[in-house]
Amino acid sequence: NAGVMQNPRHLVRRRGQEARLRCSPMKGHSHVYWYRQLPEEGLKFMVYLQKENIIDESGMPKERFSAEFPKEGPSILRIQQVVRGDSAAYFCASSNGNEKLFFGSGTQLSVL
């Protein structure tokens, strides 16, 4: 009965380092979404992936951010050369293609 699994729950990085956030979708789901929540704000869409394909990346910053969802293994959100402004909660969600998204518990990224 595994839901959407994200790890790590907390990630601390120094400025300039790389951050890798992992997400395993709910069993049977092949659609993965990444959202970011900055302090005192709602969740903002970043990217939508379906096995090996990026469907919509309109919410991704143009530089330093990338996402993948390989045929085998979890989806990865990668942030290169992190800056303090990247500190946020990053949530992954999955679905079977309809509008009802199931969210993971998030990864809290702190950049020192």
Added chain:
Amino acid sequence: DQQVKQNSPSLSVQEGRISILNCDYTNSMFDYFLWYKKYPAEGPTFLISISSIKDKNEDGRFTVFLNKSAKHLSLHIVPSQPGDSAVYFCAAIVNNQGGKLIFGQGTELSVKP
């Protein structure tokens, strides 16, 4: 450009009374709306949804009302319980944009015993 707005950051209600959470939107292309509930340090949990072809959807203590002409929806919780205390997010979607939910800023509901 905030397309989905929850203008009340917080709401306090007595246990047993009705909680009404409001949400306004600007994009007339939205055709599906959802409410999510979020506890601290957890991800949002789906609560209830409504299609734009309806004006009401009910599930137990939770009812969502949609007023398309006013571009307004509301979530009613009755009776409210202390366990309902959480942050509630309204979200909207344009059907041909997959799971690209547009979220409001959230309303923190506190239900007092």
